[in-house]
Amino acid sequence: MEINTVCVCGAGTMGSGIAQVAAAAGKSVVLYELNGAVLEKARAGIAKNLQTLVEKGKLEAPAADHIIGRIRFTSSVDDCVADLVVEAIIEKMEAKTALFARLAGLNGPQTIFASNTSSLSISALASTLPAPGRVAGLHFFNPAPLMKLVEVVKGKDTDPAVTEALVAFTKAVGKVPVVCADAPGFIVNRVARPYYIESLRLAEEGVPFETIDRLLEAQGFKMGPFKLMDLIGNDVNYAVSCSVYEQMGNPERLKPSNIQKERVESGNLGRKTGKGYYDYSK
Numbered sequence: 265m266e267i268n269t270v271c272v273c274g275a276g277t278m279g280s281g282i283a284q285v286a287a288a289a290g291k292s293v294v295l296y297e298l299n300g301a302v303l304e305k306a307r308a309g310i311a312k313n314l315q316t317l318v319e320k321g322k323l324e325a326p327a328a329d330h331i332i333g334r335i336r337f338t339s340s341v342d343d344c345v346a347d348l349v350v351e352a353i354i355e356k357m358e359a360k361t362a363l364f365a366r367l368a369g370l371n372g373p374q375t376i377f378a379s380n381t382s383s384l385s386i387s388a389l390a391s392t393l394p395a396p397g398r399v400a401g402l403h404f405f406n407p408a409p410l411m412k413l414v415e416v417v418k419g420k421d422t423d424p425a426v427t428e429a430l431v432a433f434t435k436a437v438g439k440v441p442v443v444c445a446d447a448p449g450f451i452v453n454r455v456a457r458p459y460y461i462e463s464l465r466l467a468e469e470g471v472p473f474e475t476i477d478r479l480l481e482a483q484g485f486k487m488g489p490f491k492l493m494d495l496i497g498n499d500v501n502y503a504v505s506c507s508v509y510e511q512m513g514n515p516e517r518l519k520p521s522n523i524q525k526e527r528v529e530s531g532n533l534g535r536k537t538g539k540g541y542y543d544y545s546k
């Protein structure tokens with residue numbers, strides 16, 4: 265079950281990063297996004313990332329051209345035919361199931377349907393499709409071109425051959441796969457939840473978020489929790505917080521914070537909107 269062609273659905277931060285990673289590894293990629301402005305931003309972002317690598321001497325200019333040339337940017341769902349479909353659209357189950365149902369009708373029986381969801385149940389997503397055995401999780405981390413880990417999530421019906429194919433694909437694109445069970449937040453988001461939630465509690469109690477970030481970075485964390493939430497996107501992080509909280513039975517210790525909710529409602533989503541906990545507009 266070799267994966268040579270990849271369709272990435274959703275050209276936001278994660279989708280464009282995954283498309284870049286797959287194209288850089290020689291795969292033929294379709295990047296599908298309905299919103300033309302988002303698609304254009306993705307094209308410009310990938311071109312800029314590749315240009316930066318060229319300027320640093322890490323990539324030859326012709327190789328950069330080949331990488332971006334391997335990505336077909338499209339707003340037409342009819343182009344979404346591939347060996348592997350990876351969805352990285354909005355973190356809502358109904359949107360994901362509707363997309364996969366549509367794409368199942370376009371693709372052949374061998375196509376693998378993978379979700380980059382951070383926390384939604386892969387088994388629940390698969391159960392709505394005609395071939396649940398072809399569905400799995402393929403969870404990249406932000407920024408996808410840099411972060412090595414990928415969680416390969418087995419749903420209750422995922423065919424073992426599909427898991428194997430995704431492990432091989434992950435390695436082929438230069439990442440490190442970890443196969444995990446379909447549990448709330450999988451591994452990383454389950455373990456990381458208290459990093460955010462407890463930091464938000466401290467902020468609610470009046471500790472400045474800059475101080476919390478500074479202290480944790482001084483302890484060796486690459487990014488303090490507030491900088492990291494701004495990188496991930498406060499909308500994404502809040503959706504994951506709510507999803508893990510609900511799936512774990514609403515324990516007080518995992519209750520999402522109003523501070524997160526307020527950031528989402530005010531549109532201060534982090535780096536991608538120019539403002540979150542910090543201001544990136546300057």
Ligand SMILES: CC(=O)CC(=O)SCCNC(=O)CCNC(=O)[C@H](O)C(C)(C)COP(=O)(O)OP(=O)(O)OC[C@H]1O[C@@H](n2cnc3c(N)ncnc32)[C@H](O)[C@@H]1OP(=O)(O)O
Pocket residue numbers: 313320381382404405406407409410411453486487492496500501504
């Ligand atoms: C919500 C979910 O389900 C999943 C998630 O995504 S959880 C979040 C997971 N991500 C993390 O935990 C990220 C933690 N942070 C880090 O690892 C690092 O801070 C970082 C890699 C993002 C940046 O590294 P840094 O050393 O702090 O900063 P910086 O010096 O600016 O960057 C280091 C290199 O990365 C590159 N880089 C930084 N951001 C980049 C991006 N978005 N895309 C591509 N390259 C990037 C820089 O150009 C630089 O390259 P050189 O070494 O060639 O100069």
